[in-house]
Amino acid sequence: MLPRYQNKMNGIRTQLSALVGEIISASQETLNAFETNNDEGYEKSKNHLKNAQNDANAIDNEIIKTFALFGPEAEELRMLVAFLKMTNELDRIGDAVKKYNRRLQEHCNGGCDLSALTSTIVQLHKTTLNALQYIFACLNAIDECDTDELYRKVMVEESKNDDIFSIMEKELLNVIIDSGELSIEYVKVLGTLRKLERTGDRTVNIAALLVYAQKGGEIHLF
Secondary structure (H helix, E strand, O other), X not given: OOHHHHHHHHHHHHHHHHHHHHHHHHHHHHXXXXXXXXXXXXXXXXXHOOOHHHHHHHHHXXXXXXXXXXXXXXXXXXXXXXXXXXXXXXXXXXXXXXXXXXXXXXXXXXXXXXXXXXXXXXXXXXXXXXXXXXXXXXXHXXXXXXXXXXXXXXXXXXXXXXXXXXXXXXXHHHHHHHOHHHHHHHHHHHHHHHHHHHHHHHHHHHHHHHHHHHHOOOOOOO
């Protein structure tokens, strides 16, 4: 492909990487706020994602323009298709992080006692952060990235995520049974934590898209 096309692709990749970076920063701020019980941290998290949907739409527009201008084929076409699907996954992850941030703050300031679950919540949160950081590193060095290795590492984090969430779900169900009037609040906590579990699935989807972009085959998403 022409240098102009390569510049266009590098620009799209840079935009995707920047969006992942903002999601990571927002997620890390939320984790820090939870660990330190600091409301200011939750507000900082919101700032990172206030333009996330507009950024995702801008990336989609650039991808569509690239399709129209260059008519890419083979590997170039796979990469563009992967990027287009990736923006949807990132948009949903960003939305999940925003909702998780808001709801977690509400739980911590409400009547729920999460002290017994703090360590497990932190572990669950870190699995999604680790997976996102692997993806961020790959996007920043796409030509050197071993996507099979990326997929393996993200799958390891997603497997940890599933295991931790299953344990926490059982613990919370016991709490719900014993909580009387507060039981509905703990049901909401479980729904909030499910945002992290679903984010783990979406990071696997993104890793699978990067494998597809590099090596072809079929796209398999959750």
